[in-house]
Amino acid sequence: MRLPFLPIILLASVLSACDNSSKLADETVSSLGISYQMREFKRQGGSKCPETTTVKAEDTLCASVKFSYPEISSVTQPELASKMNALIKQQLLDQIEGAPSELAETQSLESFADSFIQDYTQDSNNFTSWELERSVRIIHNTNTLLTLLFEEFGFTGGAHPFNGSRFIVLNLADAQPVSLEDLMNPGYEAALNVAGEKAFREARQLTDHSSLEEDGFNFANNAFVLNDNYGVNKDGLSFIFNSYEIAPYVMGPTEFTIPYEDIRSLIRPNGLLGSKAQ
Structure with a gap:
């Protein structure tokens, strides 16, 4: 009624x-x-x-x-x-x-x-x-x-x-x-995306070489790319893909952390995150 x-x-x-x-x-x-x-x-x-x-x-x-x-x-x-x-x-x-x-x-x-x-x-x-x-x-x-x-x-x-x-x-x-560009060495993008995809797949429990599109995710040309929604924490750089951003609502958001040990060479040694660099 x-x-x-x-x-x-x-x-x-x-x-x-x-x-x-x-x-x-x-x-x-x-x-x-x-x-x-x-x-x-x-x-x-x-x-x-x-x-x-x-x-x-x-x-x-x-x-x-x-x-x-x-x-x-x-x-x-x-x-x-x-x-x-x-x-x-x-x-x-x-x-x-x-x-x-x-x-x-x-x-x-x-x-x-x-x-x-x-x-x-x-x-x-x-x-x-x-x-x-x-x-x-x-x-x-x-x-x-x-x-x-x-x-x-x-x-x-x-x-x-x-x-x-x-x-x-x-x-x-x-x-x-502070942007990622402020923290990372020039030309960091490709290597950070590789490390990011590894952490993303682990968070989503995907196999190393499965198709992201077939797994339900929508990336241009089926190639993983990080967004700029990142945070610095004690263990590494955390990223969040919100609902609808790369997948249907039913799949929910995705949050994952790229460990510093995987990206030390990418961090500016004299930057704000320099203590985590090699």
């Missing part, structure tokens, strides 16, 4: 600081004095939202937004902390795929959530709930680099939810994004 649209909006929001206040790795704290505290923002609105009404779970008609992210602070490097916080906020307001949104530079978490909820409540054809969760996590750092992982999950109707993940590597000297 189709339920009538009720123009009653119940709106609730929460901004809190979790108890897990943390410092980055000791080497970063000693050299830069950076620490962070995890923050969480929640907002929901709709005609039948949990926590604001006595509605049963199966009768919920609500749009909910949740952000979780690290808030960076530094007594000795306040400008650096401010730049990092601005970048984290922009990542929360940008979608995983596609070009960066111009609104992300001026929009707040609150106005973004309000807009999402407004879209939901103004759509009279919605007979299910919407949700959007975005998070930013610090997954690795040295005294020169910081790797962030941005993750997104949501549902706005349709056959299935949407989700995705994106790495961002920052130079801790200026909070600017």
Whole structure:
């Protein structure tokens, strides 16, 4: 049975600081004095939202937004902390795929959530709930680099939810994004793709010489090529192919790590990752 649209909006929001206040790795704290505290923002609105009404779970008609992210602070490097916080906020307001949104530079978490909820409540054809969760996590750092992982999950109707993940590597000297070209020797691409395909096949449990196309993956000319969605961690360079990027949704995303031992000769010895070079 189709339920009538009720123009009653119940709106609730929460901004809190979790108890897990943390410092980055000791080497970063000693050299830069950076620490962070995890923050969480929640907002929901709709005609039948949990926590604001006595509605049963199966009768919920609500749009909910949740952000979780690290808030960076530094007594000795306040400008650096401010730049990092601005970048984290922009990542929360940008979608995983596609070009960066111009609104992300001026929009707040609150106005973004309000807009999402407004879209939901103004759509009279919605007979299910919407949700959007975005998070930013610090997954690795040295005294020169910081790797962030941005993750997104949501549902706005349709056959299935949407989700995705994106790495961002920052130079801790200026909070600017670091590309693979910044870390690797010139002409690294072919050798890195070879090492990447090995790690990819291991992660997907594929044989060494099977056809990627026959295994269900869509690479141009059936030749493996890495994307630029990479992160630096303690064991190597991690990469993520999101759902739909190289395979149907049902096959899910693929995450894998290329060990440093396989690519030491490709790393710039005097670069930000120089300690991992031969």
